[in-house]
Amino acid sequence: MRVSVQQYSSFQVTALVALRVLIGWHFFYEGIAKLTNPYWTSAGYLAESQWWFSGLFYSLATNSSVLGVVDFLNSWGLVLIGLGLMLGCLTRAATIGGVVLLALYYIAAPPFAGYTYAMPAEGSYLVVNKVLIELSAMVVLLAFPTGTLFGLDRLIFWKRTPEHQALKQAHA
Amino acid sequence: MSENNIKHGGESPDSEHWSRMSRRGLFKALFSIPIFGVFFYNYFKKKAADDVRREAVMSELRVSETGPAVIPEAISRPPSEHLRVGIIGFGGEGESLVRNAGFAHPDWVESATEAHREDRANKRLETYMNQEDLNISITAVCDVFDVRAERAMAASAVEVRPGGGGANPRAKRYRRYQDLLDSGDVDAVIIATPDHWHSRITIHAVNRGIHVYCEKCMTRTEQEAHDVRAAVKNSDVVFQLGHQNRQSESHIKAREIIEADILGPITLVEGTTNRNDPWGAWVWDIHEEGSPETIDWEQFQEPAPNKVPFSLERFFRWRCWYDYGTGLSGDLLSHEYDGVNQILKVGIPKSAVASGGIYYFKDGRDVPDVFQAVYEYPDRDLTVMYSATLANGAYRGLTFMGHDASMKVSGALSVTADRSSTRYEQKIDDGIIDTSRPMFTYRPGFKGIDAVTSATEQYFASRGLLFTYRGGRRVSAYHLLIKDWLDVIRDGGVPSCNIDVAFEEAITCHMATRAYLEGRRVEWDPVRRRIV
Numbered sequence: 001m002r003v004s005v006q007q008y009s010s011f012q013v014t015a016l017v018a019l020r021v022l023i024g025w026h027f028f029y030e031g032i033a034k035l036t037n038p039y040w041t042s043a044g045y046l047a048e049s050q051w052w053f054s055g056l057f058y059s060l061a062t063n064s065s066v067l068g069v070v071d072f073l074n075s076w077g078l079v080l081i082g083l084g085l086m087l088g089c090l091t092r093a094a095t096i097g098g099v100v101l102l103a104l105y106y107i108a109a110p111p112f113a114g115y116t117y118a119m120p121a122e123g124s125y126l127v128v129n130k131v132l133i134e135l136s137a138m139v140v141l142l143a144f145p146t147g148t149l150f151g152l153d154r155l156i157f158w159k160r161t162p163e164h165q166a167l168k169q170a171h172a
Numbered sequence: 173m174s175e176n177n178i179k180h181g182g183e184s185p186d187s188e189h190w191s192r193m194s195r196r197g198l199f200k201a202l203f204s205i206p207i208f209g210v211f212f213y214n215y216f217k218k219k220a221a222d223d224v225r226r227e228a229v230m231s232e233l234r235v236s237e238t239g240p241a242v243i244p245e246a247i248s249r250p251p252s253e254h255l256r257v258g259i260i261g262f263g264g265e266g267e268s269l270v271r272n273a274g275f276a277h278p279d280w281v282e283s284a285t286e287a288h289r290e291d292r293a294n295k296r297l298e299t300y301m302n303q304e305d306l307n308i309s310i311t312a313v314c315d316v317f318d319v320r321a322e323r324a325m326a327a328s329a330v331e332v333r334p335g336g337g338g339a340n341p342r343a344k345r346y347r348r349y350q351d352l353l354d355s356g357d358v359d360a361v362i363i364a365t366p367d368h369w370h371s372r373i374t375i376h377a378v379n380r381g382i383h384v385y386c387e388k389c390m391t392r393t394e395q396e397a398h399d400v401r402a403a404v405k406n407s408d409v410v411f412q413l414g415h416q417n418r419q420s421e422s423h424i425k426a427r428e429i430i431e432a433d434i435l436g437p438i439t440l441v442e443g444t445t446n447r448n449d450p451w452g453a454w455v456w457d458i459h460e461e462g463s464p465e466t467i468d469w470e471q472f473q474e475p476a477p478n479k480v481p482f483s484l485e486r487f488f489r490w491r492c493w494y495d496y497g498t499g500l501s502g503d504l505l506s507h508e509y510d511g512v513n514q515i516l517k518v519g520i521p522k523s524a525v526a527s528g529g530i531y532y533f534k535d536g537r538d539v540p541d542v543f544q545a546v547y548e549y550p551d552r553d554l555t556v557m558y559s560a561t562l563a564n565g566a567y568r569g570l571t572f573m574g575h576d577a578s579m580k581v582s583g584a585l586s587v588t589a590d591r592s593s594t595r596y597e598q599k600i601d602d603g604i605i606d607t608s609r610p611m612f613t614y615r616p617g618f619k620g621i622d623a624v625t626s627a628t629e630q631y632f633a634s635r636g637l638l639f640t641y642r643g644g645r646r647v648s649a650y651h652l653l654i655k656d657w658l659d660v661i662r663d664g665g666v667p668s669c670n671i672d673v674a675f676e677e678a679i680t681c682h683m684a685t686r687a688y689l690e691g692r693r694v695e696w697d698p699v700r701r702r703i704v
Binding site: 017021028029032055062087088149150152153154161163 | 198200202203207
């Protein structure tokens with residue numbers, strides 16, 4: 001089932017676009033903060049990994065050249081996804097990228113019963129943490145796209161916009 | 173915001189070009205531009221505040237943000253002359269030193285390979301193979317236990333070697349150290365015997381013109397320390413004592429921090445050891461093949477003050493008895509003291525008191541398992557304190573306490589301003605310096621000191637969870653210390669843990685040992701150069 005973007009009410013559009021921009025802002029700043037901090041590395045987070053994939057994440061952290069690539073992809077990934085969501089530019093791809101990245105963060109260090117992490121958390125979490133919630137919010141954005149309503153996707157996917165459809169019908 | 177108010181100018185609706193878009197439509201496409209304005213306004217505001225804070229801290233401290241000015245391995249010289257090295261004492265430490273010199277026992281290679289196969293993150297083998305080829309061969313071996321002598325010979329001819337040089341000829345075993353040193357087969361010797369042998373072997377080697385790398389503690393007694401110092405000072409041999417902290421980047425950086433006088437007047441330094449397992453308390457494995465037939469017991473106890481019948485415990489767990497070593501003094505206080513001496517250049521203290529007891533490991537040992545020593549340096553207005561227990565694992569680290577700031581030195585290094593600092597008072601009041609977290613941390617292998625980091629990263633740094641690399645490689649400080657010794661043998665210079673600091677180490681440790689054993693405050697007489 002696909003909900004057509006024309007069917008959103010103003011309130012729905014406002015809420016969805018606001019959610020998209022806020023998540024975009026968060027990604028964008030996370031990326032910028034990492035790029036501009038010469039000391040930042042994902043090594044600590046990866047080395048703390050638990051659960052099924054801990055071996056994989058740990059091996060990423062222990063190989064300095066691989067770690068360099070991981071840090072690069074992560075920082076720039078965050079920046080580009082953030083830009084995509086805020087600008088509404090290639091929104092679908094950016095949203096999918098964001099879901100993938102958050103899924104990696106989640107499975108690297110899931111807050112399951114019995115797992116403890118040295119990194120202090122700012123709240124209390126059991127199975128569900130803010131990473132999982134942000135991930136779910138991005139799945140919502142994927143289900144209810146808004147890039148062609150508010151965003152550069154209007155220009156990129158001009159032919160798919162309601163405005164273009166309406167123009168076409170008016171001339172028909 | 174519904175899409176029913178569409179303005180169109182009558183152009184062809186089939187045009188795919190979005191220039192046909194309404195003004196309102198264009199606004200919707202570019203709606204987030206002002207949001208970026210808000211973002212970057214806030215971003216630059218935060219960045220400017222961070223930069224001001226960082227620059228204020230850095231200009232105040234006048235210490236470079238980068239790694240230590242002199243990183244030992246940065247002065248890398250190709251190993252020119254081939255050196256023939258002997259090993260005397262191939263227990264745990266001897267085997268580790270020889271491996272870090274490029275000769276692992278084949279069993280070790282196999283177990284490290286297996287460990288890597290099971291767990292790709294296990295880098296023991298990789299670290300070993302990435303060592304620099306030091307252009308040496310192990311030509312001679314001496315150990316009073318047959319099994320260990322055999323192991324040393326096997327290691328000397330190991331096929332899997334850094335640099336892929338291939339196997340060397342098997343080393344020759346000597347039953348007595350004198351024969352090894354007199355053989356003419358060695359240019360340099362690594363001494364990793366129990367402490368009661370150090371001085372005899374060192375002095376004999378020095379008399380033969382053989383360079384010496386000796387494990388800590390340098391000697392078992394004060395007199396031996398004088399004898400070793402005199403012998404080395406009157407010779408051309410290169411003497412290195414085995415304190416690998418001399419090669420640690422965080423220790424070298426800590427010295428720079430002291431030179432920049434960031435801590436203000438330092439009145440107290442606390443070095444600590446906390447261990448909580450039998451191995452850490454020297455309850456080492458007794459080898460199943462150890463027996464009067466395989467161990468030359470009489471030779472082993474030759475320099476010991478008390479001769480006793482053959483004892484496996486005493487042979488394999490020698491650190492538990494004053495006959496062979498000095499317990500916590502020579503084993504672990506020596507490391508902490510040498511770290512303090514490297515960073516503060518304190519030298520020999522004026523006085524020492526010590527206390528402690530055998531409180532947990534009541535297994536027949538005569539050295540304490542809980543031990544504190546307090547040294548006074550009235551000329552420096554400084555107390556250096558050492559505190560150790562072998563029955564608790566809480567990490568306390570090494571802390572330098574100044575009026576203006578405290579410095580903690582471990583794998584990483586952190587400096588935290590003091591709430592009542594005079595020097596930083598203004599900056600603390602202005603909110604530039606936060607006394608609840610380090611002013612900066614330095615993590616070896618990273619890009620430098622860090623005046624502005626998140627709490628999370630500081631947490632990782634303090635836990636030592638971040639890996640240390642040098643030039644993209646994990647390097648062992650043992651390897652660097654051996655390399656430093658060989659470099660000086662070949663090219664001249666002063667080894668980082670030379671005879672002068674080694675002598676200070678030995679005397680300082682012996683002051684604590686004597687204070688403990690004699691139950692009194694002992695002093696160093698700088699004129700007669702004696703502990704009194």
